[in-house]
Amino acid sequence: KQEVTQIPAALSVPEGExxxxxxxxxxxxxxxxxxxxQDPGKGLTSLLLIQSSQREQTSGRLNAxxxxxxxxxxLYIAASQPGDSATYLCAAAYSGAGSYQLTFGKGTKxxxxx
Amino acid sequence: ETGVTQTPRHLxxxxxxxxxxxxxxxxxxxxxxxxxQSAKKPLELMFxxxxxxxxxxxxxxxxxxxxxxxxxxLFLHLHTLQxxxxxxxxxxxxxxxxxxxxxxxxxxxxxxx
Numbered sequence: 001k002q003e004v005t006q007i008p009a010a011l012s013v014p015e016g017e018x019x020x021x022x023x024x025x026x027x028x029x030x031x032x033x034x035x036x037x038q039d040p041g042k043g044l045t046s047l048l049l050i051q052s053s054q055r056e057q058t059s060g061r062l063n064a065x066x067x068x069x070x071x072x073x074x075l076y077i078a079a080s081q082p083g084d085s086a087t088y089l090c091a092a093a094y095s096g097a098g099s100y101q102l103t104f105g106k107g108t109k110x111x112x113x114x
Numbered sequence: 115e116t117g118v119t120q121t122p123r124h125l126x127x128x129x130x131x132x133x134x135x136x137x138x139x140x141x142x143x144x145x146x147x148x149x150x151q152s153a154k155k156p157l158e159l160m161f162x163x164x165x166x167x168x169x170x171x172x173x174x175x176x177x178x179x180x181x182x183x184x185x186x187x188l189f190l191h192l193h194t195l196q197x198x199x200x201x202x203x204x205x206x207x208x209x210x211x212x213x214x215x216x217x218x219x220x221x222x223x224x225x226x227x
Contacts, residue, residue: 004156031213032213034215034216036218041202041221041223042220042221043118043120043204043218043219043220043221044204044206044218045218046215046216046217046218049215089157091157093213100211100212100213101159101162101170102157102159102216103156104156104157105156106154106155106156107156
């Protein structure tokens with residue numbers, strides 16, 4: 001059974017700081033890895049998707065990396081802002097019995113202090 | 115409306131009630147998904163529909179009954195639920211159930227008394 005682990009479970013940083021969120025997965029046979037943002041009581045917003053053949057993806061202040069051999073992905077957030085406060089989820093995509101499925105981590109709750 | 119919408123956003127029901135959750139996608143996708151998000155647990159995939167056909171049922175209890183009348187609409191019919199079924203239920207869609215990005219709705223917060 002595939003498992004995705006995110007560390008830390010919660011993180012609090014002062015505004016302006018650069019930070020790294022970690023995600024590890026047990027099965028390296030992933031198709032892609034996706035990072036999502038979830039605001040309290042809301043749905044998921046996709047931030048970045050890294051295909052298994054890629055090493056990293058960038059969008060604005062966000063950079064996500066993927067190392068399949070070690071089973072790790074990181075999400076780097078530069079110059080953090082209070083508006084970045086949310087829960088960040090990573091999800092690894094695997095082939096299921098009838099479809100491709102996402103296995104999610106529990107998330108890292110980020111608080112950026114003004 | 116754009117993206118994936120879900121109604122209602124909040125629902126409180128007793129264990130003997132019957133209710134339904136609705137999801138609609140306006141993206142022209144062919145695959146739709148139901149996920150359950152419980153407190154302190156990862157999102158769990160419940161059901162997958164591709165071109166209106168159910169392709170995945172992740173051992174979900176029969177008190178949850180999905181319905182997909184067309185590629186744009188997905189329902190989750192609820193009956194005789196338990197308090198532990200209280201959770202955020204998220205709907206998602208993708209181009210099809212292959213390796214395509216999934217787009218999520220805002221969710222329905224369900225409380226079972």
